[in-house]
Amino acid sequence: MTHYLVVYNRTLGQAEVTAFDGEASADDALRARFAAESQVLGADYEVATLAADSIDDLKVTHARFFRGPETIIHELTRS
Amino acid sequence: MSGVPVYLPARYSANAVKRLGVELARDEVLSPNAQVLYEEFISDAQARVTAVQGQLESDRPLYAAVVPRSRSLEVAGRTKTRRTLSDKLRRTPGEKLPSIHDVAGVRLVAELTLLEQDLLSDMIVQSFANHPLATRQPKVIDRRKEPQHGYRALHIVVYLHGRPVEIQLRTHWQHSWAQLMELIGDRWGREPRYGFRIIHNDAQEAARRQKVVDVLQMISPLLQSLEEGTSVMGLMHLKPSAVVASRLGVSVTDLERLAARIQVDDREVEMLTQQTQALFAELGELIGADPHVEGAYSGESEGRQ
Numbered sequence: 001m002t003h004y005l006v007v008y009n010r011t012l013g014q015a016e017v018t019a020f021d022g023e024a025s026a027d028d029a030l031r032a033r034f035a036a037e038s039q040v041l042g043a044d045y046e047v048a049t050l051a052a053d054s055i056d057d058l059k060v061t062h063a064r065f066f067r068g069p070e071t072i073i074h075e076l077t078r079s
Numbered sequence: 080m081s082g083v084p085v086y087l088p089a090r091y092s093a094n095a096v097k098r099l100g101v102e103l104a105r106d107e108v109l110s111p112n113a114q115v116l117y118e119e120f121i122s123d124a125q126a127r128v129t130a131v132q133g134q135l136e137s138d139r140p141l142y143a144a145v146v147p148r149s150r151s152l153e154v155a156g157r158t159k160t161r162r163t164l165s166d167k168l169r170r171t172p173g174e175k176l177p178s179i180h181d182v183a184g185v186r187l188v189a190e191l192t193l194l195e196q197d198l199l200s201d202m203i204v205q206s207f208a209n210h211p212l213a214t215r216q217p218k219v220i221d222r223r224k225e226p227q228h229g230y231r232a233l234h235i236v237v238y239l240h241g242r243p244v245e246i247q248l249r250t251h252w253q254h255s256w257a258q259l260m261e262l263i264g265d266r267w268g269r270e271p272r273y274g275f276r277i278i279h280n281d282a283q284e285a286a287r288r289q290k291v292v293d294v295l296q297m298i299s300p301l302l303q304s305l306e307e308g309t310s311v312m313g314l315m316h317l318k319p320s321a322v323v324a325s326r327l328g329v330s331v332t333d334l335e336r337l338a339a340r341i342q343v344d345d346r347e348v349e350m351l352t353q354q355t356q357a358l359f360a361e362l363g364e365l366i367g368a369d370p371h372v373e374g375a376y377s378g379e380s381e382g383r384q
Contacts, residue, residue, distance in 0.1 A: 001129075001132065010265035010266070011265070011266065013262070013265065013266070026125055026126075026129060027122075030118075030121065030122055030125055033121075034118055034121075037161050043106075043162075045162065046160045046162045046163065047160055047161065047162070048157060048160045049125065049157065049158055050155050050156065050157045051128060051129065051132060051155065051156040051157070052153075052154065052155040052156070053154070057153045057154060057155055058155050060153040060188055060254075061153050061154070061155035061186045061187075061188050061254075062155060062157070062186075063254075063258045064258050064261045064262045064265065068262065069259050069262045069263065069266075069362075069366050070363065070366060070367060072255060072258055072259055072262070073259070073359050073360075073362055073363040073366065074363065075255075076255055076356075076359050077356055077359050077360055077363065
């Protein structure tokens with residue numbers, strides 16, 4: 001299981017993702033989350049910690065961090 | 080992971096968490112004591128997420144035996160972000176932090192019919208009802224029967240040492256709809272997610288954005304009909320078994336006969352599919368008219384530590 005820190009700008013739809021591996025990955029990701037939250041980022045920002053087998057899983061389960069509505073609609077109308 | 084319980088809850092009082100909720104709702108820098116409690120509160124939620132993901136992982140062979148397509152389940156756990164916690168506490172002042180049941184959450188997404196979704200839900204409920212750390216029966220919230228402003232999914236709230244974890248189980252259609260609504264919320268404000276109209280100073284722009292929301296709302300019942308219309312096709316992906324027969328309230332023999340006689344009305348499904356696709360295309364055109372977001376989603380960067 002890999003843990004991820006996602007710093008996401010809601011308005012711009014931009015996500016910065018950092019992956020944490022190893023036994024302490026959950027603690028490491030949480031420490032990074034609390035540190036990021038202590039910075040004044042503004043109301044547009046969300047700081048999230050997520051756990052998944054791979055980034056590909058996250059790109060499905062939390063698609064909004066990675067793809068805009070245009071892309072999702074394009075995929076739906078193509079299928 | 081063996082599913083052996085490793086989660087031990089942090090010790091703090093409900094009153095202390097209530098006071099933390101008051102501070103979080105202010106959306107200001109937390110006092111030092113509140114910050115310590117906040118980190119403990121989120122770390123505790125993370126430990127529950129880890130425990131639930133471990134159990135789900137160890138149960139996967141059981142799920143696959145009944146619902147073969149669950150092999151393609153995408154799974155991710157998360158703790159609620161501070162931003163969404165603060166927003167929720169401000170939006171509903173009567174709601175106290177200890178009563179928010181989705182601070183810890185796990186999301187499962189797969190290509191499933193409604194029947195397969197029900198079968199998976201039954202197995203998850205059973206697993207967590209018998210979990211060694213369970214202190215309460217899991218609670219199923221069926222947002223397919225009672226959609227929340229168009230949002231459809233199955234939520235199963237499970238309890239470890241009395242503390243909740245919300246498992247969201249979604250089909251691809253349900254998930255795509257939910258992601259679109261969340262993205263609209265990110266971009267234009269979360270009012271539509273809670274049944275309110277879009278707010279914007281420019282009346283023309285407000286009307287255009289509201290049209291997007293209205294079209295998305297129209298798609299939700301169409302997807303429901305499409306999923307209900309094709310759910311019987313789920314039998315084609317399932318082996319007639321005692322579990323499936325029990326879910327449908329028929330004998331295995333009847334189920335085998337039923338599965339052999341399945342005839343889906345292709346015209347009905349085709350018509351619903353065309354209507355849905357047309358609305359998605361309209362939605363795409365409406366959203367595409369927003370000039371300031373073009374190319375904004377190329378900004379992802381990924382690091383590894």
